[in-house]
Amino acid sequence: MKRTKIKIALNSDSAMEEILIKGWVRTKRDNKGFSFLELNDGSSIKTIQAIIDHTPEIEAALARVGTGAAVAISGELVESPGKGQKWEVRGKTLKVIGEADQETFPLQKKRHSDEFLRGIAHLRPRTNKFGAMFRIRSELAQAIHKYFAEKDFFYIHTPIITGSDCEGAGEMFRVTSLEAGSKETAENDFFGKPSHLTVSGQLSAEMFSLSLGDVYTFGPTFRAENSNTPRHVAEFWMIEPEIAFSDLVDDMDLGEDMIKYLITHILDNCPDDIELFAKWVDKTLMSTLEGILREPFKRLPYTEAIEILKKTKKDFEYPVEWGIDLQTEHERFLCEEKFKKPVFVYDYPKTIKPFYMRMNDDNKTVAAMDCLVPRIGEIIGGSQREERMDVLVARMDEAGLNKDEYWWYLDSRRYGSVPHAGFGMGFERMLMLVTGVANIRDVMPFPRTPKSLDF
RNA sequence: UCCCCAGUAGCUCAGUUGGCAGAGCGGGUGACUGUUAAUCACUAGGUCCGCGGUUCAAGUCCGUGCUGGGGAGCCA
Incomplete structure (x- = not known):
């Protein structure tokens, strides 16, 4: 089955008997006998809520899932009985695609400062x-x-790359193919003249x-x-x-x-x-x-x-x-x-x-x-x-x-x-x-x- | 490049006249049959930015470096 992007699933006109969603876990809420997972796949700002009943297999998978983990959930798209969302996924299978170690994963379920996030621009x-x-x-x-x-x-x-070194709009970065510390002049550089970005x-x-x-x-x-x-x-x-x-x-x-x-x-x-x-x-x-x-x-x-x-x-x-x-x-x-x-x-x-x-x-x-x-x-x-x-x-x-x-x-x-x-x-x-x-x-x-x- | 401010737990921050390192959140463990940043209980976690100095004693005072932020200049 092909995955459905979360944006599409949330905009669905009707329930779906079969659906496969993939994304990153934003939050997991465990209860006795079942768990809620909220997934975001980047297709929109919204998350989709999945509810999944515990079985031995599911519990084993859930043990490896925390905030930031990538998972795939298949099941059906149903109207949510809870407040806050129209649709939710009633999950039948849960596959862990990529784990995220909760001890070290830097993004938490709370607001971070812009300064901190700049330090982890990749995440x-x-x-x-x-x-x-x-x-x-x-x-x-x-x-x-x-x-x-x-x-x-x-x-x-x-x-x-430009050859005119005086476009007058500010200091320029030099472009060269010469080795660092080379004593060669620009005439012997790649373009035979000074070059800049x-x-x-x-x-x-x-x-x-x-x-x-x-x-x-x-x-x-x-x-x-x-x-x-x-x-x-x-x-x-x-x-x-x-x-x-x-x-x-x-x-x-x-x-x-x-x-x-x-x-x-x-x-x-x-x-x-x-x-x-x-x-x-x-x-x-x-x-x-x-x-x-x-x-x-x-x-x-x-x-x-x-x-x-x-x-x-x-x-x-x-x-x-x-x-x-x-x-x-x-x-x-x-x-x-x-x-x-x-x-x-x-x-x-x-x-x-x-x-x-x-x-x-x-x-x-x-x-x-x-x-x-x-x-x-x-x-x-x-x-x-x-x-x-x-x-x-x-x-x-x-x-x-x-x-x-x-x-x-x-x-x-x-x-x-x-x-x-x-x-x-x-x-x-x-x-x-x-x-x-x-x-x-x-x-x-x-x-x-x-x-x-x-x- | 200049001026000002900051750097303490994973994050946000408190830390008194220099005298044993703290909180909330997050993490871990457990409980809970519909949760919404779930809730409740328990629990682990520190190079106090680096280097040097003053002192019996420095997170705290002094010097210096690094990094980050704000303002200015330069511009888009």
Whole structure:
């Protein structure tokens, strides 16, 4: 007989004379003459209760079963006479697939701290919370592809290994095939030049936007920053759409529409898993998400943001002046206190933004935009790209970049250049927004952070 | 990388002016004919993060290192 997934069994319309379920025991309750087992197989957050009468064989099997053990139970699916569940399995046979030593199995029938579970990241998906998390993570990834497919975007696989060592988005990890301690120079390394893990697929994506129109990348990204915060990791996933014949307003429209689509999709498709987070992790989750869906995001030019910050009576640790980059305290004030909703801040001073962002007519600001959301901060960072060859070259010279390294990038402006824009969205930060989880290490299977590379 | 806090049983934590190491939960054993993180009784369980120092005596005080957490910077 084929096993029935627990999710399917629990959704059954009718009783079943024969059923086989397999899963991990969450709890065993013994009575005189019979026992209850609750099984979870990961197909949903719910467990199915099995009741099984004691026989010598069953008792021998039960002696080897505790929390965490993997078992198979065959029997019939019947209406439960007990409270709390519609269906239960009346077991006839019990087979132990994999034992779990109760003296050493670290997961107990109680809540564990997030810190403890991080130390056993290989087992934490067996808990309700992390099982729910990783089902939602899967669904969110699928929703991203669905969203772009519906809008006729093309999915581009940009390279993980990059040869340009100055993409300007942070410290990079070196890639080499040389032995550790080797005195060989980069010319004798695998690629014959320095190579690194990508910090962004943007420059590559731009090339395909200027060919296929609307494109996106969705893949791993690496930053060798020594960041120790609940919002940063060394390896994370980023979504980077790039849209041709488009400006900064189109870019913000896309970002806002996408955030709303993804939230709606998760609320519609993961109600049981989201409920756990709304109940145990963030009591304000539902009102926060519904609030984001309800209204248009605030769109605020940087210059106006500075004026608002200067006018407010709040005592900021960092003084506000036109030309500074917004500090976390400023961003939080704008989206959590002043507007109480997601805020796009746009048209930043050119001095604090990279060379590829499009120069505005004031010659002081560039067409950049950051989307700030409550609690998480920057979830999207993007810009309209500089499509004018002469302006772009001047900006590269200002930044002291070697134009020879970017010959292919400049070619895209030399031949058939068009206005285009794009942004990067942190996939994990989106997951934090959707679930209310406060630490990015708890939305990833095996997070990579400074001084931490277990599993 | 900087600032702050923490590290005691498997987990969560208490531990007084420096004086014999504690609780709840979990585990084990037993009881119980419908339980829901079952209940009840009994029971085992410790490198007090590592190293060095002060002291008759250190979980407790001092120094240092490691690890974890929070805040900041960097950003997504």
